[in-house]
Amino acid sequence: MSTDSREEVLEKARESNVKFIRLQFTDILGSFKNIAITIEELERALDGKVLFDSSAIEGFVRNRESDISLLPDPDTFEIFPWRPRDGSVARLICDVCLPDGSHFPGCSRSALKRVLKRAAAMGFDLRAGAQIEFFLFMTDSEGKPTTVTHDQAGYCDLSPVDLGENARRDMVLTLQEMGLDISSSHHEKAPGQHEIYLREDSALTIADKIATFKFVVRTVAQRHALHASFMPKPVSSLSGSGMHLNLSLWSGGENAFNDDAGHLGLSQQAHHFIGGILRHAGSITAVANPLVNSYKRLLPNGLSPVLVAWSEENRSTMLRVPAQRGSDARIILRSPDPTCNPYLVLAASLEAGLSGMEGKTEPPPPFPENSPEIRDLIKIVRKEGLPRNLSEALRALTDDMVIQDALGEHISRRFLDSKEAEWERFQAQVHQWELDEYQLNY
Structure with missing residues (x-):
């Protein structure tokens, strides 16, 4: 840390009458935590x-x-706008280090920095944006969350149908006060479901912003007597919540994914980047979809990203290439959900893309734009789909040393140990569906 940066933080804290500072960090499993000083x-x-x-x-x-x-x-120094200005509270996002100043191998922020450094050595910078979906649920008399949605609105509905409009507006304003650039926000397809789009930024900055986003959205929701849920599939009858990552690679101030003369207007580097992600799709899924519940969202229904494939329009593919080219050329990784650790999923995706570029991995042809019938899609998913549950995804990560190297041996081991234990706990439970399905006849 430079002396100037250090003194700037101290001066800002004095000018704003800051009394407490939250030192924030993200654990291996993606939870945002802090120590207050x-x-x-x-x-x-x-x-x-x-x-x-x-x-x-x-x-x-x-x-x-x-x-x-x-x-x-x-x-990352910011003052919490919902706290009193007299005796205010600020935050700083931190790297986790060993006492001698070297990076702690369990620091996911440092893992992303390491892969970004590798990209920089190849002459590239990764930029990313995030479209994050979440639900607003009512709370009960004790303030505990329910699964009763706050409204019955649908895609892009307005008030008075969209009862979450005021809360969402306050979220956007608060996020902006915290230094986040918001591209857009709207009501999503399901009742009580919303989306806010974080504008593209450098990969490390957007990972910090995603971590901040979830913390701020939950705080603002609570002030509206609501609970903001980032669970991928909190209600079985409603759409799931995803976190689409818009990725672009830059070199010398130019978008490396754009090539007017290339196939579909994309450069060879873009094709190889896509090929790398598809090659490592299973292990990326373990990081991008880290809960047992994550796979209740990844179902072959024509809208969920379940295929290890890419397309310009088909929503069943994990990767989509939108129509924009030039400086706006990008790929959208549609499979992650908002419970993932943003540092790790960006590190894994970037490493996969870079390995595809180094190995000149050619992707398969784009998947047809017209989605097959659901029964046919189910058959395709069995052969060409993402892992169907957490256990399958963990097996893919266990066998993928490229992605494990991106995360680092320490994080990989701890992540796998924790998630395998989670899967075993789930397997040991008897669920209501089993009782409803089998108890009467067996």
């Missing part, structure tokens, strides 16, 4: 001297934990 500790924090134990990052406590520290990124 007083203003008197800020100088020590900026020097990376706030220590705690690694169980906060690992996601679980083991017999032996190591001491780790937080190193704030001064560019």
Whole structure:
């Protein structure tokens, strides 16, 4: 951290009468966490001297934990707009380090930085935007979330049908005050479902913004007596929530995916990047869709991204190439859901794309624009689909050293251990569907 950056943070904190600072970080499983310090500790924090134990990052406590520290990124200093200005609260997003200042191998932000550094050595920068979907649910008399949606509106409906319009507007305004650039927002297809689009930015910045986004949206929803849910499939009869990532690769100030003379107006680099992602689709899915519940969204219904394929228009493919070219040329990774760790899914996707470029991996032809009948789509998914459950995805990640190397050995091992235990806990439960389906006749 430069002296200028350090002094700028201290000066901003003094000018804004900041009393508390939240040092925020993301654990391996994608949960946004923080340690709160007083203003008197800020100088020590900026020097990376706030220590705690690694169980906060690992996601679980083991017999032996190591001491780790937080190193704030001064560019992420923001003041919470919902707190009183007299004695305000600010935040800094941090890298997780070892006491000697080296990066802790369980820091997912550092994992993304490592892959971005590899891309930079090849002459490329990754930019990304995120279209994030979520539900607004009513809360009960005790303030606990229900699965009763806040309205019965549909795609792009207005008030008074869209009862979440005021809450969504407050979310957008608060996000903007926190330094996030919002491209658009609207009501989604399902009752109570909304989408907010984070404008494209550098990959590390957009990962920080996604982590911030979920925290802010939940905070604002709570102030409206609502619960914002990012579960991929909270209600079986309603559409699931995804997080579409708009990806573009840049070199020398030019969009490396654009080529007016190329097939479909895309460069060879874009085709190879697509080929790399499709080759590693199964292991990317483990990171991009990390819950048992994630796979209730990834169903062959003609709208969900279930095919290891790419297309310009077909919504059943995990990758889509929208019509824009020139500086707007990009690919959309449609399969992730908003419960993923944004640092890890961007690291995995970028590594897969770069490996495709290095190996000149040719993608298959674009999938036909017209979706097949659902019964035919189900047959295609069995052969050419994404993993059908968390266990299948974890097996794919276990066998994929390219993506494991992108995450790092420490994160890969901890992630796999935790998620395999989650799958076993799920398998051990008897679910209501089983009782309804089998109890009477067996």
